[in-house]
Amino acid sequence: MKYPPSLVALIRELSRLPGIGPKSAQRLAFHLFEQPREDIERLSSALLEAKRDLHTCPICFNITDADVCDVCSDPSRDRTLICVVEEPGDVIAIERSGEYQGLYHVLHGVISPMNGVGPERLYIKPLLPRLSEAREVILATGTTVEGEATALYLQRLIEPLGVTVSRIAYGLPVGGALEYADEVTLGRALSGRQTIANRGPAK
Amino acid sequence: MKYPPSLVALIRELSRLPGIGPKSAQRLAFHLFEQPREDIERLSSALLEAKRDLHTCPICFNITDADVCDVCSDPSRDRTLICVVEEPGDVIAIERSGEYQGLYHVLHGVISPMNGVGPERLYIKPLLPRLSEAREVILATGTTVEGEATALYLQRLIEPLGVTVSRIAYGLPVGGALEYADEVTLGRALSGRQTIANRGPAK
Numbered sequence: 466m467k468y469p470p471s472l473v474a475l476i477r478e479l480s481r482l483p484g485i486g487p488k489s490a491q492r493l494a495f496h497l498f499e500q501p502r503e504d505i506e507r508l509s510s511a512l513l514e515a516k517r518d519l520h521t522c523p524i525c526f527n528i529t530d531a532d533v534c535d536v537c538s539d540p541s542r543d544r545t546l547i548c549v550v551e552e553p554g555d556v557i558a559i560e561r562s563g564e565y566q567g568l569y570h571v572l573h574g575v576i577s578p579m580n581g582v583g584p585e586r587l588y589i590k591p592l593l594p595r596l597s598e599a600r601e602v603i604l605a606t607g608t609t610v611e612g613e614a615t616a617l618y619l620q621r622l623i624e625p626l627g628v629t630v631s632r633i634a635y636g637l638p639v640g641g642a643l644e645y646a647d648e649v650t651l652g653r654a655l656s657g658r659q660t661i662a663n664r665g666p667a668k
Numbered sequence: 669m670k671y672p673p674s675l676v677a678l679i680r681e682l683s684r685l686p687g688i689g690p691k692s693a694q695r696l697a698f699h700l701f702e703q704p705r706e707d708i709e710r711l712s713s714a715l716l717e718a719k720r721d722l723h724t725c726p727i728c729f730n731i732t733d734a735d736v737c738d739v740c741s742d743p744s745r746d747r748t749l750i751c752v753v754e755e756p757g758d759v760i761a762i763e764r765s766g767e768y769q770g771l772y773h774v775l776h777g778v779i780s781p782m783n784g785v786g787p788e789r790l791y792i793k794p795l796l797p798r799l800s801e802a803r804e805v806i807l808a809t810g811t812t813v814e815g816e817a818t819a820l821y822l823q824r825l826i827e828p829l830g831v832t833v834s835r836i837a838y839g840l841p842v843g844g845a846l847e848y849a850d851e852v853t854l855g856r857a858l859s860g861r862q863t864i865a866n867r868g869p870a871k
Contacts, residue, residue, distance in 0.1 A: 467738065468760065469721065469722060469731065469732060469733035469734075470721075470733070471714070471717045471718045471720075471721040471722060471733060472718055472722055472731060472733075474714045474717065474718070475714040475715065475717075475718040477714075478710055478711040478714040478715075479711075479714075481707070481711075482696060482699065482700075483695070483696070483699050484692070484695075488847075488848075489687070491757055492686070492687075492757070492847075493685060493686070493687075494718065495731070495755060495756055495757055496685065496686050497685075497715065497718065497719075498718065498719075498722055498731060498756075499776070502719055504684070505715050505716065505718075505719040506716070506719075507681055508681040508682075508684075508715060509712045509713075509715045509716050510712075511674070511677045511678045511680075511681040511682075512678065512681075512700065512708050512711060512712045512715075513708065513709070513712050514674045514677065514678075515674045515675055515677070515678040515697065515700065515701065515708075516700075516701075516705055516708040516709075517674075518672065518674040519672060519674060519675055519701055528671075528672065528675060528698070528701060529672060530672035530673070530674060530675075531672075535670065552698060553698055553701075554694055554695070554698055557671065573702070644691075644695075645691075
């Protein structure tokens with residue numbers, strides 16, 4: 466007795482998702498089999514529509530369905546502040562803290578030589594032209610080894626350009642991913658940030 | 669700043685999957701966003717095709733893409749033996765053990781009063797007409813509380829009909845779900861099964 470081919474295909478596709486092994490994929494497939502057709506169609510359409518509608522903002526590389534994302538197109542935001550984060554989920558996490566009124570820049574990853582990810586694989590290059598308008602760049606990558614290395618790399622890159630570079634304060638539990646921090650901790654970490662280089666013009 | 673609606677929809681649909689909370693759904697959605705369009709289309713089609721092609725076998729209620737499943741339509745299987753399991757995944761697990769040559773009957777669940785699942789919610793009724801051909805029914809529900817309760821319920825239902833009822837042997841670690849047992853343990857458990865009622869005609 467063998468699995469029908471369409472079940473095998475579904476299990477294979479599901480097991481490609483991060484954190485879902487072959488056993489979980491099998492469980493998920495059987496669960497999906499038991500669901501009404503409408504639910505499956507809704508999930509399937511949600512996947513296609515998300516892929517169709519969503520893209521990265523051409524300025525900050527956050528996920529958006531508009532030409533330019535909500536933050537970049539908001540005239541009330543402080544355009545002289547740029548907060549650099551690893552992933553789009555980090556933007557949401559910081560927005561939820563309510564402590565930040567500047568712009569963002571999403572790297573879509575961290576420098577990680579172990580995984581073969583160098584600076585050229587991240588959206589670091591498009592950050593440079595944005596710095597002409599900036600008074601301060603806040604490095605809000607995670608406090609993991611990779612997040613720290615990425616922050617150090619960016620600090621060394623941006624410092625010589627005469628822009629104030631700051632690092633999000635260690636109110637975060639060290640070693641944790643930014644996305645999982647609670648709003649209060651994230652807010653404190655933002656307001657308690659420390660200047661690590663200030664060679665720009667006096668404020 | 670808010671999530672775009674199609675991202676919200678995708679996260680909502682993903683978080684309906686079992687074992688995937690809102691945080692995991694968000695991570696999955698961001699992961700999917702980074703994948704090439706072809707991968708998303710393949711996953712989406714796999715979902716729709718599985719739903720279109722697959723249904724339960726009208727005899728044993730295993731998952732199949734044929735009119736009648738591979739096991740029920742195989743003339744070499746012993747049609748006087750019926751092994752009752754909770755889920756379609758259990759059929760695959762038992763087939764992998766290579767110890768069993770009879771037929772199956774998939775309940776699609778267990779009796780669980782805590783979750784409001786009574787016997788009428790399972791495929792128990794269609795098992796009864798199949799018993800006229802059967803010499804022995806093997807109860808291979810899990811050794812969880814619900815699995816045991818379901819086995820007891822079926823034993824009391826089938827015993828008066830003069831069919832031998834046996835329970836899969838406790839070679840399984842007690843308290844575990846059948847699906848996760850290894851092949852050898854499952855094979856031993858099947859071959860070491862104990863008769864719990866034999867009021868039928870002598871073999």
